[in-house]
Amino acid sequence: MEDSMDDVVTIGEMCxxxxxxxxxxxxxxxxxxxxxxxxxxxxxxxxxARARLQLILRGKxxxxxxxxIRQLLDMYERDGSNQAQLKQTYAVAIDRLxxxxxxxxxxxVAITELxxxxxxxxxxIADFRAAE
Amino acid sequence: MEDSMDDVVTIGEMCxxxxxxxxxxxxxxxxxxxxxxxxxxxxxxxxxARARLQLILRGKxxxxxxxxIRQLLDMYERDGSNQAQLKQTYAVAIDRLxxxxxxxxxxxVAITELxxxxxxxxxxIADFRAAE
DNA sequence: TTGCTCCTCACGTCACGTGAGGTGGC
DNA sequence: TTGCTCCTCACGTCACGTGAGGTGGC
Numbered sequence: 001m002e003d004s005m006d007d008v009v010t011i012g013e014m015c016x017x018x019x020x021x022x023x024x025x026x027x028x029x030x031x032x033x034x035x036x037x038x039x040x041x042x043x044x045x046x047x048x049a050r051a052r053l054q055l056i057l058r059g060k061x062x063x064x065x066x067x068x069i070r071q072l073l074d075m076y077e078r079d080g081s082n083q084a085q086l087k088q089t090y091a092v093a094i095d096r097l098x099x100x101x102x103x104x105x106x107x108x109v110a111i112t113e114l115x116x117x118x119x120x121x122x123x124x125i126a127d128f129r130a131a132e
Numbered sequence: 133m134e135d136s137m138d139d140v141v142t143i144g145e146m147c148x149x150x151x152x153x154x155x156x157x158x159x160x161x162x163x164x165x166x167x168x169x170x171x172x173x174x175x176x177x178x179x180x181a182r183a184r185l186q187l188i189l190r191g192k193x194x195x196x197x198x199x200x201i202r203q204l205l206d207m208y209e210r211d212g213s214n215q216a217q218l219k220q221t222y223a224v225a226i227d228r229l230x231x232x233x234x235x236x237x238x239x240x241v242a243i244t245e246l247x248x249x250x251x252x253x254x255x256x257i258a259d260f261r262a263a264e
Numbered sequence: 265t266t267g268c269t270c271c272t273c274a275c276g277t278c279a280c281g282t283g284a285g286g287t288g289g290c
Numbered sequence: 291t292t293g294c295t296c297c298t299c300a301c302g303t304c305a306c307g308t309g310a311g312g313t314g315g316c
Contacts, residue, residue, distance in 0.1 A: 024281095062242055090254070100239060103239065114194050114225065154271095158271095
């Protein structure tokens with residue numbers, strides 16, 4: 001019946017399930033992004049810590065900095081349903097989306113460019129072969 | 133009639149034309165990627181330096197590290213037409229292309245995901261408005 | 265003398281990686 | 291005693307950013 005005692009995992013298990021290193025988890029803790037329970041010096045991660053890590057990793061995929069993520073998480077930790085904050089978050093996310101789309105456009109250009117270079121390289125290698 | 137004396141530009145002009153900072157140019161020099169001419173303590177960039185910077189920036193767009201770029205440039209500085217080296221470079225470039233394509237795929241997933249989040253955020257904001 | 269461009273240290277930043285050296289319980 | 295997992299410093303990495311303090315020529 002005890003509540004936060006059950007269902008905790010070690011740092012090693014966290015690394016396994018989320019595919020991160022222990023260093024990363026300790027670093028996020030130092031940056032105040034997650035607060036595992038301590039059992040002596042050992043860290044134990046409960047449901048809440050795991051949920052936060054999930055959100056952190058999602059934020060990273062969106063290209064947010066850890067500091068951005070910390071602020072977003074803390075905002076929703078306080079009051080998840082404040083209209084002003086929701087709008088603010090929405091605006092920030094829209095901005096990030098634009099950046100990601102710009103990044104994708106640049107990446108597309110670079111990929112096309114590199115393919116062109118590769119085609120030229122292939123031609124040169126073929127010339128070598130023909131000259132043998 | 134003097135050869136390497138004409139057609140050099142200052143660091144400020146380099147920054148203008150290539151849209152980089154002076155710190156970046158000095159950093160690349162420290163990493164032995166470019167060797168501008170010295171006139172006292174001032175740096176002057178000739179055609180060769182400018183060509184190398186162009187290639188460096190292109191390499192960066194392809195996602196190569198500065199160390200990778202330095203090696204590629206030095207290879208072609210020595211003998212640009214060695215078949216073994218050309219093949220080696222080709223293999224490295226193919227590898228990079230695969231990484232870039234994987235990166236684009238991840239970016240596409242993230243963009244789709246973020247758009248989904250935004251749609252949910254919009255719905256919540258609309259609910260707020262309806263409740264007023 | 266004032267402005268402007270350029271210079272050289274050298275510490276700071278971001279997100280961790282990588283040892284070094286030590287602990288605790290099976 | 292040996293292994294294994296975990297721990298805490300603390301320096302290293304990558305590609306620069308950012309002052310601080312100084313120089314040279316119009």
